[in-house]
Amino acid sequence: MPELPEVETTRRGIAPHIEHKQVADVIVRQCKLRWPVCEDLAAVLAGQTVKACRRRAKYLLIELETGLLLIHLGMSGSLRVFSDGCVPPPGKHDHVDIVFSDGVTLRYRDPRKFGAVVWYEGAEEHHPLLEKLGPEPLGDEFDAAYLYGRLKTLKRAVKAVLMDNNIVVGVGNIYANESLFRAGISPKRAANRVTKKEAALLVAEIRAVLQRAIETGGSTLRDFVDSEGNSGYFQQEYNVYGRSGEPCRQCGTPVEKTVIGQRGTFYCPSCQK
Structure with a gap:
């Protein structure tokens, strides 16, 4: 399972391509991941701008105007960034595409479907997946x-x-x-x-x-x-x-x-x- 360095590597790779950009569309091909993907995710996210892309533990947090998109890579998940005009046809395990107004596509792939793409509109510290987590090992609190x-x-x-x-x-x-x-x-x-x-x-x-x-x-x-x-x-x-x-x-x-x-x-x- 991807651990903190792998998730942080992914965050650093995708953040420059999606931060401060507007979501144009979301394509959900498979809702049945570890937890169900919000069926109206496209309607919820369309028109919203990504404020930041952060990491908490092994979760990627894509902060938008009205909430957070939590992504967990699970056992086999990965995220790829494709530019306008260079987006390959989706494969069997390409479950979610987030398309931005400049043509960039963020694609979530997960052969085992044990990862997660979860939308949450509350405060980050109150999400049940995050609220009981200990400190970050690279943060000041962990001494x-x-x-x-x-x-x-x-x-x-x-x-x-x-x-x-x-x-x-x-x-x-x-x-x-x-x-x-x-x-x-x-x-x-x-x-x-x-x-x-x-x-x-x-x-x-x-x-x-x-x-x-x-x-x-x-x-x-x-x-x-x-x-x-x-x-x-x-x-x-x-x-x-x-x-x-x-x-x-x-x-x-x-x-x-x-x-x-x-x-x-x-x-x-x-x-x-």
């Missing part, structure tokens, strides 16, 4: 004091805590593995056994890993491509994720795999304690 304060009360494995969106949003499986390796913390360690110093280091490494992943366009996941159809390259820098049995890049010890919270978890038993 050493905050993380340590949350960890010290929990006995769950620290990796499971990092993947809890009520604690911090968008870290995801790949980047939790990589951040814990760089911080030298075993993913199996109880959260309340992480020291203040280690919490500060972990915050720094989470930020560094996510920022580097964004710089490299995210990871090449099975179905993920950015707004231009390109895959990411961060997987070339993985230290542990997906490398079970291979030598640790730092000490040579074979990387091990376990399961935490039903997710594959990779770590070096020598470098991470």
Whole structure:
């Protein structure tokens, strides 16, 4: 599933093409996604101008004059931008087109139909998908004091805590593995056994890993491509994720795999304690 860097890469790709532009039409070919697409979305959005394109956790938020369009890529969703005169015929999995007055088309594709395109007219912080989310890992609210304060009360494995969106949003499986390796913390360690110093280091490494992943366009996941159809390259820098049995890049010890919270978890038993 696309994680924060992949979603942020998508946001940065589409924002310059749609911000401050007027919607001319919306074509909905498939309403049955993870949640039903508003059947009269074309009538609702036509004539409205996009004020901003933002991200909250793994949701893309397209802010219009009377509300928000929330887009979640799910397991296999992607967004592509096409210019006037260069819009290919829709394929089987091209479910929604948003057409702008200058001819630009934003197309939502989702083979597995597990993503979402949701219209909402209330305040962002009151949307049921957003209201209980924790802080952004790249934002000022997520600092050493905050993380340590949350960890010290929990006995769950620290990796499971990092993947809890009520604690911090968008870290995801790949980047939790990589951040814990760089911080030298075993993913199996109880959260309340992480020291203040280690919490500060972990915050720094989470930020560094996510920022580097964004710089490299995210990871090449099975179905993920950015707004231009390109895959990411961060997987070339993985230290542990997906490398079970291979030598640790730092000490040579074979990387091990376990399961935490039903997710594959990779770590070096020598470098991470």
